[in-house]
Amino acid sequence: MSRSIKKLTGLVAATFTPLTAEGEINLSVIGPYIDYLIENQNVKSVFINGTTGEGCSLTVDERKQLAAAWCQHGKGKLEQVIVHVGCMSIKDSQELARHAASIGADGIAVISPSYFKPVNADALRLFIKEVSTFAPDLPMYYYHIPSMTGVAFDAADVLNGIEQVIPSFQGVKYTGTDLRDLGQCVCYSQSHNWSVLFGVDEQLLGALVLGVHGAVGSTYNYLGCIVNKMLAAFDNGNHMQTRVLQVQYIFHPMLHV
Numbered sequence: 346m347s348r349s350i351k352k353l354t355g356l357v358a359a360t361f362t363p364l365t366a367e368g369e370i371n372l373s374v375i376g377p378y379i380d381y382l383i384e385n386q387n388v389k390s391v392f393i394n395g396t397t398g399e400g401c402s403l404t405v406d407e408r409k410q411l412a413a414a415w416c417q418h419g420k421g422k423l424e425q426v427i428v429h430v431g432c433m434s435i436k437d438s439q440e441l442a443r444h445a446a447s448i449g450a451d452g453i454a455v456i457s458p459s460y461f462k463p464v465n466a467d468a469l470r471l472f473i474k475e476v477s478t479f480a481p482d483l484p485m486y487y488y489h490i491p492s493m494t495g496v497a498f499d500a501a502d503v504l505n506g507i508e509q510v511i512p513s514f515q516g517v518k519y520t521g522t523d524l525r526d527l528g529q530c531v532c533y534s535q536s537h538n539w540s541v542l543f544g545v546d547e548q549l550l551g552a553l554v555l556g557v558h559g560a561v562g563s564t565y566n567y568l569g570c571i572v573n574k575m576l577a578a579f580d581n582g583n584h585m586q587t588r589v590l591q592v593q594y595i596f597h598p599m600l601h602v
């Protein structure tokens with residue numbers, strides 16, 4: 346990779362996709378959405394077209410328009426725009442990766458294909474590699490979400506040796522509850538300076554204790570302010586305050602609507 350890498354840390358909002366009443370993407374919302382995240386939630390990085398953004402249900406063209414709008418409006422405001430480019434078709438993923446690089450995204454991520462599934466971790470690594478070569482200068486993150494993909498190999502097995510096949514590999518977004526596997530990912534990532542971002546918002550405290558570098562989640566769109574306080578308490582070594590804030594978050598009325 347030719348550019349120096351900005352390590353992805355802290356809270357990352359997995360953004361919603363604004364639609365019009367007719368079901369068309371509504372790009373006019375994105376500028377104000379960015380200002381809201383920064384000013385109201387103190388959240389400065391976004392993960393777009395992922396699960397929350399329903400990227401897999403959008404067309405390639407819609408995904409490109411959204412990515413371009415987030416990069417354009419986020420320039421000089423957001424710290425990082427990570428574009429999820431996972432698709433069933435590897436060619437669509439490659440095209441989205443190439444496009445993300447052309448619009449100045451800060452990184453890309455992929456889930457595993459989920460209908461025809463990779464047979465093992467080697468096959469999944471190969472898929473990620475084939476996508477990464479279309480954006481070789483962009484940090485690539487593996488998005489591990491077995492509850493949605495049904496692909497449940499240990500993420501640590503996917504990471505093991507991946508730097509040898511994907512020079513741009515930069516970390517994992519871990520949406521799962523296996524703390525043993527997560528701990529192995531954190532341990533393996535340390536020697537490569539990769540980021541491990543946790544994705545089960547309700548259980549972030551357990552992941553912080555294991556040493557994750559940040560979190561990507563849907564609820565940081567509207568509860569980022571509370572979770573940012575929790576991260577600050579954790580960084581200050583205030584365990585009691587951290588626990589109080591995690592519990593306050595878990596019982597927050599917005600999680601129970």
Ligand SMILES: CC(=O)N[C@H](C=O)[C@@H](O)[C@H](O)[C@H](O)CO
Pocket residue numbers: 359396397490492493520544545546547561562563564
């Ligand atoms: C399955 C799913 O969408 N997981 C998200 C992240 O990956 C989370 O951010 C959840 O939306 C969140 O933890 C709320 O349950």
Ligand SMILES: CC(=O)C(=O)O
Pocket residue numbers: 359360392394395396397398518544561562563
């Ligand atoms: C939560 C998350 O990371 C996503 O919606 O993709």
